[in-house]
Amino acid sequence: MANVKFYSGENIPLEMHKVRIVQKLQLVPIERRLAAVTEAGNNTFLLKNSDIFLDMLTDSGVNAMSDRQLASMMEADDSYAGSATFTKLESKLQEIMGTKYFLPAHQGRACENILAEVFVTPGSIIPMNYHFTTAKSHIVRHGGIIEEILIDEGLNPVSDHPFKGNVDIDKLKALIARYGTDKIPFIRLESGTNLIGGQPFSLENMREVHKVCREAGIMIMLDASLLADNLYFIKTREEKYKNTSIREIMRTICGLADIIYFSARKLGCARGGGICTNSEALYLKIREFVPLYEGFLTYGGMSVREMEAITVGLEETMDEDMVSQGPIFIEYMVEEFKKRKIPVVTPAGGLGCHLNAMEFVEHIPQKEYRAGGLASAVYLTGGVRGMERGTLSEQRDEEGNEIYSNMELLRLALPRRVFTMSQLKYAVDRVEWLYENRKMVGGLKYVDEPKVLRFFFGRLAPVSDWQEKLVAKFRADFGDSL
Ligand code: F0G
Numbered sequence: 001m002a003n004v005k006f007y008s009g010e011n012i013p014l015e016m017h018k019v020r021i022v023q024k025l026q027l028v029p030i031e032r033r034l035a036a037v038t039e040a041g042n043n044t045f046l047l048k049n050s051d052i053f054l055d056m057l058t059d060s061g062v063n064a065m066s067d068r069q070l071a072s073m074m075e076a077d078d079s080y081a082g083s084a085t086f087t088k089l090e091s092k093l094q095e096i097m098g099t100k101y102f103l104p105a106h107q108g109r110a111c112e113n114i115l116a117e118v119f120v121t122p123g124s125i126i127p128m129n130y131h132f133t134t135a136k137s138h139i140v141r142h143g144g145i146i147e148e149i150l151i152d153e154g155l156n157p158v159s160d161h162p163f164k165g166n167v168d169i170d171k172l173k174a175l176i177a178r179y180g181t182d183k184i185p186f187i188r189l190e191s192g193t194n195l196i197g198g199q200p201f202s203l204e205n206m207r208e209v210h211k212v213c214r215e216a217g218i219m220i221m222l223d224a225s226l227l228a229d230n231l232y233f234i235k236t237r238e239e240k241y242k243n244t245s246i247r248e249i250m251r252t253i254c255g256l257a258d259i260i261y262f263s264a265r266k267l268g269c270a271r272g273g274g275i276c277t278n279s280e281a282l283y284l285k286i287r288e289f290v291p292l293y294e295g296f297l298t299y300g301g302m303s304v305r306e307m308e309a310i311t312v313g314l315e316e317t318m319d320e321d322m323v324s325q326g327p328i329f330i331e332y333m334v335e336e337f338k339k340r341k342i343p344v345v346t347p348a349g350g351l352g353c354h355l356n357a358m359e360f361v362e363h364i365p366q367k368e369y370r371a372g373g374l375a376s377a378v379y380l381t382g383g384v385r386g387m388e389r390g391t392l393s394e395q396r397d398e399e400g401n402e403i404y405s406n407m408e409l410l411r412l413a414l415p416r417r418v419f420t421m422s423q424l425k426y427a428v429d430r431v432e433w434l435y436e437n438r439k440m441v442g443g444l445k446y447v448d449e450p451k452v453l454r455f456f457f458g459r460l461a462p463v464s465d466w467q468e469k470l471v472a473k474f475r476a477d478f479g480d481s482l
Helices: 030-039 067-073 084-097 108-119 133-141 169-179 203-216 227-237 246-255 280-287 289-293 304-317 320-339 370-382 421-436 466-478
Strands: 101-105 125-128 145-148 186-190 219-223 259-263 273-277 352-356 387-389 409-413 444-448 459-462
Touching (some): 084 101, 101 108, 125 169, 320 352, 370 421, 370 466
Parallel strands (some): 125 186, 219 259
Antiparallel strands (some): 101 273, 259 273, 444 459
């Protein structure tokens, strides 16, 4: 790939941008971090920014915007209906995705809400490579049943399979044979599969899925929120496409889907979302819900400024330097962890670096939320905020039984173009200290547990006084330092 990766002697990826606006950070002392995590009910979603040093919770809506994006926001054409800004965004999507119709929505889950309402009925079977939290909740809310048909390597944290987000074609065929096509309104394909560590699917795999679905008459719905990273991995890991441009790969993938939806908090590096399709019939089916839930058809709940920024952000995502900026820094971090024998999901995916809590803190019973305990401990240790992606992020079944997640991950997200190399080194260094002291990390228990999407605002407490002990060990090892 031209110009995407520069190495110094130490295999250091380079930022292909310069910083022109900064935000001051502070690192509060560990004693304050202990108070903060307690106030937040050991839920990193409930921490306050003023207590956080490196915010690696998510890449959603927090990617750095470019000078051109910011400039475009000043030109936004504000009107309830018929805004020129909408037409610009619609044209950009037509150009890069090759789809005729665009329905705007305020973010990715708003698209999921509408799509589930239109296509899911009680008893619907929805096959997918892997679920995403909000997609699953919307489908289940409408009585749908999710069937994950990921290749087995996808759930192996240390597999070296380059495309762990691939669909297992035999599982797909078996599922169609078992349920028949009438019960399956669509298959959902998630690019850059979030919950298994931002792992991509290959273009070859998508072609095979397409072939099977075409024969069976099943629609393909693509969640393109993390497509940018997936494009990069196809280009760099799939031999056949190494000379194909990112733009062409984008067009080909979108051409294989019937419906594409995306969170523009990720794809396009701004805030918003939408649904694209080439089918007039599908467009008309979906359309009536946009004014009902989101806003008029020419803004769908987004501000016109954000729509301008998405338009520019999407164009910039077609730039091969830009699209590499997430994955090459994530890969750097993953390699640093690997060198230190710290359990981490490999190969490096998109979105962030994923510590494998199942192994990192294997002494914690899974019912005490391994990845949740680790998230608390990493915050305490370095002021680094990650996100639990394990059992805590699941929902109990109807009888109230805990559903144990296949993987227990702590995600350290790297919003694109936000952190510097020394900040990454610091995060690795603090996690290394914690790994040496991992036996001190304990589990958590819910003290306030919401029924739906409990991880967003549920509150937990440590099962023992392990956090006070960890703070004391930190002070013994680090002296006065923060
Ligand atoms: N699909 C995927 C694959 C996502 O990663 C997300 C959001 C959504 C849909 C929903 O989009 O946030 O705009 O409503 N992921 C965020 C994350 C929240 O932190 O991983 P949204």
